[in-house]
Amino acid sequence: MTTTFRRRGIKAAALIASLGLFLSACSSEDGGAGDADLSAPGPEVLDDLDEAVEIEFWHSMDATNGQVLDGLIEDFNSQNEGRVHVTGSFQGDYDEALAGHRAAIQQGDTAELIMIYDLGTQFMIDSGQTVPAQSFIDADDYDTAPIEEALLNYFTVGGELRSFPFNNSTPLMYINRDAFEEAGLDPDSPPTDLAEIREAAEKLTVTDDDGTVVQYGFGAAVYGWFVEQFMARAAAPYCDNSNGRDGRATEVLFDDPKIVELVEWWDQMIEDDLAVQIGRNTDDGQAAFTSGRAAMTLESTGSLGGFIEQSDFEVGAGYFPLIESGDPGGSIIGGASLWINGVGHSPEEIRGSWEFVQYLLTTEAQSTWHAGTGYLAVNTEGYEGAEAQERAEEFPQFSVAASQLADSEINENTAGCMMGVMSEARVAAEEGWETALTSDTSAEDAMAAAADGVARTIEEYNASVE
Template sequence: MRLSPQGRGIGAAALFMSLGLVLSACGDGDSGGGGGDLTAPGPEVLDDLDEAVQVEFWHSMDAGNGQVLDQLIDDFNAENEGRVEVTGSFQGEYDDALANHRAAIQQGDTAELIMIFDLGTQFMIDSGQTVPAQSFIDEDGYDTGEIEDALLNYFTVDDELRSFPFNNSTPLMFINRDAFEEAGLDPDDPPTDLASIREAAEELTVTDDDGEIVQYGFGAPLYGWYIEQFMARAAAPYCDGANGRSDRATEVLFDGPEGVELVEWWEQMIEDDLALQIGRNIDDGMAAFTSGRAAITLESTGALSNYIEGSDFEVGAGYFPLISEGDPGGSIIGGASLWINGEGHTDEEVRGSWEFVEYLLTPEAQSTWHAGTGYLAVNTEGYDGPEAVERAEEFPQFEIAAEQLAESEVNENTAGCMMGVMSEARAAAEEGWEAALTSDATPEEAMSEAAERVGGTIEEYNASVDE
C-alpha cells in the first residue's frame, strides 16, 4: 500500500455523512469542543507504580515508515521499562484509522493515543474525547519554542493547541534539472508562479520528428490539497468564518477568483499542449515525472526520496508556486497529528501517553524520524541531529522544504480551513477541477457547482453538532 504522506483522505468522505450519532453522544457541539472538561494530569500519577502503564497507540504508518516508528516505540519502552509501555497498532490508511476511531467512540473503547490526519481535526475537536494538547503544555510548562510555527498554527484552534504535530509534510515544485539545462534554462532559478511556469514549459516541451510530444513542460495530478496551497499562498481563505477559525465554516470558497484562475490556467496549458493531462491519481503524476514525460510537477516533500531513486535524471526542487507574482506566499501542512484520549482512560494512561508524545518531539527522535521517513522534523532542532544531517547531505533538495515552511506567514489562511467535512470539500474541489478539464463546463461553472454540492454536506454536519 502506498500511503500518501500528506494524507489524501478521499475515502473518508463517506464517514462524515453519519457522524450525527457519534457527535450527539459525545458532547454538546460547542465550537470549543475537544474535551474542554478533560485536563492533563501531572507527573506524580506515575509515581509508585506496581506495573508499567499500558498505552495503545493507533497509527497509519506501515512499510518503511512503520519500521522507523516501531524503533522509536522500542527505544521509548526501553528507557521507561516498568513505568510506561507503548504498543503500536497499525489501523490502515488515514481514513480507515478515523473510521476505526469513530467506531471505538461508539463502543466506548478508544485507544489511549491515536494518529489522525489533518482533515479529521474538526471532528476530533467536536467529538469531545481528547485532552487538548494545550493542557499538557500548561501543566508541564512545556516549551514549544522549537516546534515549527507553521505546524503549531495549523493545529491551534481558539488559541489552544489541540493536538501534537508529528508526521507532517508540505508540497513543493519538483523539476527535471537535466531537461532545464537542455532547454537553456537555469535549474537553480526555477519558476515561481503560474506565468513563469508557462514560460518555462514553452521551452521545456519537446516533440519528436513526427511531431509527437515526448516531454511536456508541466504535469501534475488534480489533487485538492494543491488548491488549498495555491489559495493560502494568495492569502485567500478556503472557507468562510476566517477559514473556520473564528466561526464554524458554512461554505467553501474555492470557486472564488483564485481557484477559478488556477483552473483556467491549467485548462489553457493542456489545450496548448504545454501540460500533460494526468487526472486525479497521484501515482500517475509521479510516473509522469520520473519517466521524463513532464519536466515540472507538484508533490509532497514525502515523495522526494522516491523521485530521486526513481528518476534517471537529476531532480531539483523549488518552492510551491504562487498563482501570481507578488502573492504573499505561505504554506499549508499535510499529514497527521497525535491526539491523547481522555474520556474513558485513567490519569496514568493519559500521562503515559503524553510522556511518549513528549519523547517523540525530542530533537533526537525527530532526527531519526525525519531521516528515516522524509517527514518534516517537527522539532526544528531535529535537523541538527546526526541522522538528519546525513540525510541533508544525501538529499540537499529537502532544505527547500524546510526553508519554505520557515518563511511561511503564520495566519488564518496558512492555518488551513477548519471544517468537519473537509475531506468531502477536498474531493468536491477535485471533481470540479476535473469537470472543467473534461466537460463543456467552464472553470467558473464547474467550481461553482462543486462548491454548491458540498454546501449541503457542510450544513448537515453542522446540524449534527447543534451549530
Template sequence: MKTRSRLNRTNLTAALLAAPMLLLAACGKEGASTEKAADAASSKDLVKVVYWHSMGGEMAKTVDKLVSDFNSSHKDIQVEAVYQGSYDESLNKMKASMDSKSGPSMIQVYEIGSRFMIDSKAITPVQKFIDMEKYDVSQLEENIAGYYMVDGKLNSMPFNTSNPILYYNKDMFKAAGLDPEKPPATFEDVAKAAKALTKDGQAGASFAIYGWFMEQLFANQGAELLNNGNGRTSLATESQLNSEAGVKALTWWKELVDSKVALNLGRKTDDTKKAFAAGQIGMMLDSTASLRGIVNSAEGKFKVGTGFLPKPSDAKEGGVIVGGASNYILNNKSEAEQKAAWEFIKYLTAPEQQALWHINTGYFPITKKAYEQPSVKENLAKFPQFQTAIDQLHATKLNKATQGAVMGVFPEARQITENAIEEALNGKKSPKEALDAAQKEITAKIQQYNKTVK
C-alpha cells in the same frame, strides 16, 4: 549407652545439617514470594498505552523503532503501536469505538480531521498537559504548530508534516535552454517553462488532480478557502472555493492542459511520479515527504531540482499549509493512561527522535533543534533539494490563510474539489462553473454538519 550416644550424635549432626537446608528452603520460599510480589507490583504499576497509527510500509518500521526505544527507556510505560490502515479507516474505527473503551489511548489523525476531532469531544487537548508542566512550545516550528492551534489551544501534537513543492528535471531544463538552477516561481513562469520543455514526445508538466494542491494554491495567494477566518474565527458556514483565487488557479491549470504543455494523468500522484521518473514530464507538484523517493527514482538518469510552490505574479502575500497528521490523546482513558500517552508524545517530539523520523521518512522535523543533529545535517548534504522545503516553510508568514482551513467535512470537501478540477480539465464545465457547483455542494455539507454539532 555407647550405641545410644552414637545415635544421638548422629541425630544431632543430621539436625544441624538439616537446619541450614530448612533455612535456605524457607528463604527460597520467601524470596520467591518476594519476587512474585515485586512482579505483581511492577505489573500493577505498568501503564499500557495503545497507539493507533496509519503509517504503513517502511514508515511503520520507523514507528516501531521509536516505540521500542521508548519502551526500553520507560519501564513504567508500555506503548503498543497498532497499524489501523489508512487515515480514513483508522478514524472510522475510532468512531465505532467511542461508546466503549475498546479504542486507543492515542491516535494519529490526518490534518483534515482536526475539526471533527475537536467537535467529537473525545479528546483531551494536549494544551492541558502543556499548561500543567509549562512545556516549552517555542521549540516547535511555528508554522507547523499553527495549523493545529484552534480556539487558542493546541489540541494535538503535530507528528508527520509535509508541504508541496515543485519538482523539475534539471537535465530537461538545460536541454530546453532554461536555467536549471532557476525554477519557475509564478504561474506565468511555469507556463513558459512548460512550453519550452514540450517537445520530442515529452510534456512540460503534469499535476495530479489532488484537492490538497488546490488548498495550497489558495494559501499561496493569501486567500482563505472558507469564511469566518478559514473556520478559525468561528465555525465556517460557507466554502469560498469559487472565489477569485480558485478560478485563477484552475484556469491556469486548464490552460496548461488545453495547450498540451501539461498532461492530465488523473488523480493518482503515483502516476505523476512514474511519468516524472521516466522523463516523460519536466515538472510536477508533490509532497516534501516524497522527496527521497523521487530523487532516488531519478538516480543515474537525471538530476532533480526543487522549487517553491508557484503562484500568480500578482498574488497577495501567502505561503504553504502543512499537511500530514498529528497525535491526539483520547479522554475516555484513565488519568494515568493519558499522562503516559503525553510522556510518549513528548518523547516523539524531542530533537533526537524527530531527527530519526525525518531521516527515515522525509517528513519535516517539527522541532527546531532537530536541525542541529549531526544526522540531519548529513542527510541534508545528501539530499540538498530538501533545503527548498525548509526554506519554503520558514518563508511562510502565519496567518488565517496559511494556517489552513478547518471544517468537519473536510474529507468530503476534498473529494468534491477533485471532481470539480476533473470536470474543468476534461472540458465538461468551465473552471468557474465547476467551482460554483462545488462551492454550493461543500457549503451545504458544512451547514448540515454544523447542525449536528449544535
C-alpha cells in the same frame, strides 16, 4: 515515504459527511465525554508504580515509515522500562484509522493515543474525547519554541493547541534538472509562479519528428490539497468565518477568482500541449514525472525520496508556486497529528501517553524520524541532529521544505480551513476542477457548482453537532 495515505477518495467523503450524525448521538451514549475530566495529570501519577503503564498507540504508518516508528517506540520503551510501555498498532490508512476510532468511541474502548490526519481535526474536537494538547503544555510549562510555528498554527483552534503535530509534510515544485539544463534553463532557479511555469514549459516541451510530444513541460495530478495550498499562498480563505477559526464554517470559497484563474491556466496549458493531462490519480502524476514525461510537477515533500530513487535524472526541488508573482506566499501542511484520549482512561494512561509524545518531539527522535521518512522535523532542532544532517548532505533538496515553511506567513489562511467535512470539500474541489478540464463547462461555473454542492453537507454536519 509511501503514498498510501495521501489519496482520499469517495469513502473519505462519505465517512466525514456521516460523522456529524454520530456526534449528535455520542453525547447520550456511554462513549460520550459527559462529565469526564479532560485535563492533564501531573508527573506524580507515575510515581511508585507496581508495573509499567500500558499505552496502545494507533497509527497509520506502514512499510519504511512503520519500521522507523517501531524503532522509536522500542527506544522509548527501553528508556522507560517498568514505568511506561508503548505498543504500536497499525490501523490501516488514515480513513480506516478514523473509522476505527469512531467505532471505538461508540464501544467505549479507545486507544490511549491515536494518529489522526489533518482532515479529521474538527471531528476530533467535536467528539470531546481527547485531552487538549494545550492542557499538557500549560500544566508542564512545556516549551513549544522549537516546534515549527506553521504546524502549531494549523493545529491551534480557539487559541488552544488541540493536538501534537508529528508526521507532517508540505507540497513542493519538483523539476527534472537534466531537462532544465538541456533546455538552457537554470535548475537552481525553478519557476515561482504560473507565468514562469508556462515560460519554462515552452522551452522544456519536446516533440519527435512526427510532432508527438515526448516530454511535456509540466504535469501534475488534479489534487484537492493543491487548491488549499494555492489559496493559502494567495492569502485567500478556503472557507468563511476566517477559515472556520472565528466560528463554524458555513461555506467553502474555492470558487474564488484566484482558483478560477488557476483552473483556466491549467486548461490552457493542456490545450497548448505544454502540460500532460493527468487526472485525479496522484500515482499517475508521480509516474509522469519519474518517467520523464513531465519535466515539472507538484507533489508532497513525502514524495522526494521516491522521486530520487526512481528517476534516471537529477531531481530538483523548489517552493510550491504562486498563482501570481505578487501573491504573499504561505504554506499549508498535510499529514497527521497525535491525540491523547481522555474519556475512559486513567490519569496514569493519559500521563504515560504524554511522556511518549514528549519523547517523539525531542531533537534526537525528530532527527531520526525526518532522516528515515522524509517527513518534516516538527521540532526544528531535529534538522541539526546527526542523522538529519547526514541526509541533508546527501540530498540537499530536503532543506527546501523546511525553508518554505520557515518563510511562510502565519495567519488564518495558512492555518487552513477548520471544518467537519473537509474531506467532502476536497473531493468536490477536485471534481469541479476536473470538470472544467474535460468538458465545455467554464472554470468559473465548474468551481461555483462544486462549492454549492458542499453547502448542504456543511449545513447537515453543523446542525448535528450544535
